[in-house]
Amino acid sequence: MPAQNDEDEQKSTSVTTVPLLEPRDGVPEVVTTARGVADAAAMLARGHGPLAVDAERASGYRYSARAYLVQLRRDGAGTVLLDPIPTRDDLAPLAEVINDLEWVLHSADQDLPGLAELGLRPAKLYDTELAGRLAGFPRVGLAAIVAETLGLELRKGHGAADWSTRPLPDSWLNYAALDVEPLVELRDAMASELERQNKTEWAAQEFEHIRLAGPPAPKPDRWRRTSKIHAIKDRRRLAIVRELWTTRDEIAARRDIAPGRILPDSAIIAAAEANPT
Secondary structure (H helix, E strand, C coil), rough: CCCCHEEEEEEEECCCCCEECCCCCCCCEEEEEHHHHHHHHHHHHHHHHHHHEEEECCEECCCCCCCCEEEECCCCCCCECCCCCCHHHHHHHHHHHHHHEEEEECCCCHHHHHCCCCCCCCCCCEEHHHHHHHHCCCCCEEEEHHHHHCCCCCCCCCCCCCCCCCCCHHHHHHHHHHHCHHHHHHHHHHHHHHHHCCCCCHHHHHHHHHHHCEEEECCHHHHHHHHHHHHCCCCCHHHHHHHHHHHHHHHHHHCCCCCCCCCHHHHHHHHHHHCCC
């Protein structure tokens, strides 16, 4: 899951919280083989109820929305940490088990596209972040809403890390496992709150819209969002920005590197201002 205002989420809330420092069953080994995927699928099949789901990407480091770690948890089964890079072609047994389940995600639109690339798609969706918005919570980041509803303190800090790193540090894996630890309990708490506010059907419609929406269409003229482009006034210099931005984007997509790591916006603007002949 992407970092969602980690600093804001750690601000004090109106409730007393208990720190959630490690998963109750410990941090599982990361699944990296076809056999491991089959075993994880069988384990999750023995569980019951909705499936808590999260995915870690490498926003700010990679161009794509690819998932570099997938976290799954189901009552009666436990937690699975899956490395989808070496197992990408071996996920059919997992999809067969989990694609028929209700998935619980926080900010589902961030993770569903990358999971869909892996053939993982929910039959039903519950988005706890959107549920918080519909219920009128002032802060709906995962740590904030877990503290408010469950009285648990999730320590944030690795959401913006480079999850394409291998091997993944133990502290990152602990963080990742904790992100799905309270999700089903949070889902139940939010469902009760929405029921109290007579918003259950409204929420269900919104969840279904997100489930079926697919990835957003690329915005037109994305180059116009180059940082400090407002300083560029004439058409020739704007054309320089556009061409440099477009070339950078093509290179970034080909190499799967975040565009700002190929060439920062400041360099594009500086080149346009210099207006070389």
